[in-house]
Amino acid sequence: MSETSRSQAHLRQDAPRPLGARDAGARRTTVGVSELVQAALPLIIGWLPSQRWYAGKGRAITSITPVVGTPLQVGDPALLHLLIQVEYAGDGGSSQCDVYQLLLGIRSQEPPGIGPGAVLGRLRGGPYDGAALYDAVHDPELTGRLLEHLATGDRFGALSFRRTPGPGLPGNLPGRASTAEQSNSSVIYGTAFILKLFRRISPGTNPDLELSLALSRAGSTRIPRVAAWFESRMEGAEPATLGLLQRYLPNAEDGWELALDQVGRLKGDPSPGNFAIEAHRLGRATAEVHRVLARTMPVARLDRTETHRLATAMTERLDHAVTAVPGLTRYRPALRAAFQALTADHLDGLPVQRIHGDLHLGQAMRTPHGWVLLDFEGEPAKPLAERRLPQPALRDVAAMLRSFDYAAAHLLAGTPSDPELAHLAASWAGRNRTAYCAGYAAGGGMEPSSAPELMRALEIDKAVYEVVYEARHRPSWLPIPLAAINRLALTV
Numbered sequence: 001m002s003e004t005s006r007s008q009a010h011l012r013q014d015a016p017r018p019l020g021a022r023d024a025g026a027r028r029t030t031v032g033v034s035e036l037v038q039a040a041l042p043l044i045i046g047w048l049p050s051q052r053w054y055a056g057k058g059r060a061i062t063s064i065t066p067v068v069g070t071p072l073q074v075g076d077p078a079l080l081h082l083l084i085q086v087e088y089a090g091d092g093g094s095s096q097c098d099v100y101q102l103l104l105g106i107r108s109q110e111p112p113g114i115g116p117g118a119v120l121g122r123l124r125g126g127p128y129d130g131a132a133l134y135d136a137v138h139d140p141e142l143t144g145r146l147l148e149h150l151a152t153g154d155r156f157g158a159l160s161f162r163r164t165p166g167p168g169l170p171g172n173l174p175g176r177a178s179t180a181e182q183s184n185s186s187v188i189y190g191t192a193f194i195l196k197l198f199r200r201i202s203p204g205t206n207p208d209l210e211l212s213l214a215l216s217r218a219g220s221t222r223i224p225r226v227a228a229w230f231e232s233r234m235e236g237a238e239p240a241t242l243g244l245l246q247r248y249l250p251n252a253e254d255g256w257e258l259a260l261d262q263v264g265r266l267k268g269d270p271s272p273g274n275f276a277i278e279a280h281r282l283g284r285a286t287a288e289v290h291r292v293l294a295r296t297m298p299v300a301r302l303d304r305t306e307t308h309r310l311a312t313a314m315t316e317r318l319d320h321a322v323t324a325v326p327g328l329t330r331y332r333p334a335l336r337a338a339f340q341a342l343t344a345d346h347l348d349g350l351p352v353q354r355i356h357g358d359l360h361l362g363q364a365m366r367t368p369h370g371w372v373l374l375d376f377e378g379e380p381a382k383p384l385a386e387r388r389l390p391q392p393a394l395r396d397v398a399a400m401l402r403s404f405d406y407a408a409a410h411l412l413a414g415t416p417s418d419p420e421l422a423h424l425a426a427s428w429a430g431r432n433r434t435a436y437c438a439g440y441a442a443g444g445g446m447e448p449s450s451a452p453e454l455m456r457a458l459e460i461d462k463a464v465y466e467v468v469y470e471a472r473h474r475p476s477w478l479p480i481p482l483a484a485i486n487r488l489a490l491t492v
Contacts, residue, residue, distance in 0.1 A: 032127045033069040036080065039126030040104065041066070043133055044084065047120045048100070053183050053199040055098055055381075056088040063087045067099060068232060070159045072145060078106040078128065079142045081159060083201060083232060099201045101242055103146070105136035114138050137197065143175030143187045146195070150228040150245055158233040159242075164216070164226055169193070169245075183380045191250040193227060195243055198377075202384040203237030208377035209244050210388070211354060214296045215289065222289050222372055224249060249372060255282065255364035259407040259432075266411055266424045275428075276435040278371075279404070282364055283439025285371035286356075286400065290393045291444050294353045300390050301349035310350070311342040314461045321464045325471045327482065328464070334489040335464070338457050345453040352390035359396040360403035379465075397440055397448055398458035402466065402484065404432045409480045460488050 041064055048054055049061070065085040073079040082102040087095055105111070110119060110132045118138040123131050136142040149161045151169035163169065175195065178186035185197045198206060209229050216226045224246040231239040262275040302310065318335055322328045328335075342350075356363070357378030365372045378387030408429035411421060441447040448455050466481035 033071060033080075035126040036071075036106075036123075036128060037066045037069050037082065039123045039128070040080075040082075040120070040133055043120040043123070044102070048086070050117065051199075053185065054100075055200055056086065056096070059088040059096075061086060061088045062095060068158055070156050072149065072156065073142065076106075076108050076131075077111070077139065077142060078131075079136055079145060080104045080106065081156075099240075101197065101199055101201050103136040103142070103197065105134045105139045105142050106131050107134075108132070110134060111139050111141075137177045137185050137187060140174030140176060143177075143195075144173060144189075146187070146243075147171065147173055147175060147189055147193070147245075150195075150230065153228075159230065160233070160239070161228065161230040163228045164213075166227075169227060188248060190248075192248055193245055194224070194248040195245045196375075197243045198241060200380065201232075201240045201242065203234040203240050204384050204388070205238065206241035206244070206377055206384065207354075207357065207387050208375060209241045211293065211297070211356075211376040212244065212246065214354075215292055218292050218296050220289065220292050221369065222285050222292075223376075224372060224374070249365050249367055252365035252367045252372065255361040255366060255371070256403075256407065258366055259361050259404070260410055263407055263411050263425070263428060266428060267421070276431050278366065279432040279435040280439035280442070282371045282400070283397075283436040283441075283445075284443035285364075285373065286359070286396060286436075287440045287443030287445030289373055290353070290355065290396070293355065294393075297354040298390065299351065299353040301351050302346075303349055304343060304346070307346050307350045308343045311339045311457070314339045314342075314457060314464075317461065318464050321468045324468050325478075328467060328485065331485050331489045335460050335485070338453070338460055338488070341453045342457050345451075350392060350454070352392055354388075355391050355393055355396045356399075357387055357391065357396070359399045361400070361407060362403075392454060392458065394446060394448060394451060394454055395458050395462075397437065397445070398455055399462050400436060401433045401459060402462050402481075404429045404436070405484055406480055409477075409483075456488060456491065460485070463488065 045061060045064060049056065065087075067083040067085050070081040071078065072081050080103075082104060083099055084102060085097055085099050087097045089095060104120075106123070106128050108131055111134070114134060115138065118135040120133040120135070123129055123133050147169065148171040150163065151171040152161070153163050154161045170192065173189040173192065175187035175189050178188055178194070180186065184199050187195045187197065189195070196208070209226070212223055212226050215223045226244065226246055228245040229241060230243050231241050233239050258278065259275060315336055318328070318332065318339070322332055356373060356376055358375065359373070363373060363375050365374060408425040411425040411428070412418070415421065437448040463481045463484040467478065467485065470478040470481060
């Protein structure tokens with residue numbers, strides 16, 4: 001059981017302060033939080049495994065323990081903020097614990113237009129017996145109330161809403177749930193703001209808040225400005241980041257969709273197109289972000305022992321991947337050699353700093369003023385403490401190079417073997433990989449070609465991660481990272 005779970009084994013009730021005048025008809029006393037939560041738990045158990053952000057897919061829930069329950073609005077509708085500890089069977093018969101954030105809406109009747117996947121069911125017992133329980137992320141009125149709490153910097157016991165200095169936030173904007181698939185939930189307020197709600201919670205500042213604040217305070221234009229956030233104090237631990245409010249980019253285009261559009265045009269027009277220009281600009285933007293992070297956040301230099309430890313961690317991930325995907329076995333000697341070369345190639349130390357940690361085309365938006373990077377939380381599957389560690393800056397570069405390969409592979413999806421089309425896809429990926437690296441160097445980042453052993457090791461490490469992910473979740477996509485593994489193994 002995690003430290004958080006051990007220290008939060010009881011339900012703490014945080015009561016709301018009185019609501020505004022327009023809520024005069026609502027009850028202004030603390031609802032029976034314990035009774036409400038106990039009535040909700042059977043519905044939560046049935047609903048939770050179907051959510052995309054739930055990390056325990058395919059594993060049986062062995063227990064759910066309420067941690068902190070905070071009514072943010074009482075009456076009809078009511079809004080309950082809830083942190084729950086979920087324990088489920090892990091690998092090899094072990095157990096695993098995670099803490100999740102839920103925003104639960106309660107109405108006598110389901111809100112109009114809410115999708116069936118957002119409804120947990122009808123409560124039985126407790127202070128809202130017979131009422132509909134649902135995911136409040138899909139209720140514009142209740143998400144609007146959440147924005148009001150952020151605007152006024154409210155506090156409810158362990159739950160704190162905090163604003164950055166600057167112009168006040170509007171308190172009367174309803175929020176609509178984003179339909180994008182992601183490991184968290186997002187609410188969009190008009191064309192002004194977007195709120196990311198972190199679903200799986202760990203004690204400590206989420207890197208997305210930490211790095212976005214650092215970049216915002218440094219005046220960077222390569223990220224959406226941070227407007228507010230909220231957090232919960234975890235007993236015996238640092239406050240845990242729960243949500244992050246940033247400026248919305250209404251006129252921006254998703255980098256992944258832009259790339260796929262360019263790739264799709266190759267079937268009718270094999271000319272290079274203009275995306276290499278955008279790849280170069282994206283490389284410059286990445287370098288600018290790295291430079292600001294290096295100036296405002298801690299940097300270090302790994303000595304030979306620490307570099308060896310980094311290479312060893314890559315080797316261990318490879319060994320685990322070979323067990324999960326035996327098709328990697330024939331590549332293991334060459335890939336291990338690439339990792340071992342890291343130590344010999346950096347006898348004088350390897351510079352590390354804070355980085356994005358999960359960079360790909362889907363984390364970049366093309367605005368009328370240039371590229372903007374999003375979602376600095378790192379790979380969600382990794383522990384938060386690991387995501388906050390300084391890393392080689394070229395790890396982000398290697399991850400983006402893999403993203404160009406993935407975009408190019410869409411040209412071949414659903415078509416029979418076509419050598420000419422495969423050549424076009426490989427040429428498109430190579431052209432944009434080269435342009436991105438050139439842009440990164442032009443923006444003041446390390447020239448990737450000056451550190452070939454490091455780049456190779458980092459790209460292999462990312463491709464190994466992709467192999468395991470695709471084998472588990474999207475087997476039809478497995479040939480994409482395996483093709484990269486084959487190419488990278490041959491270049492060792």
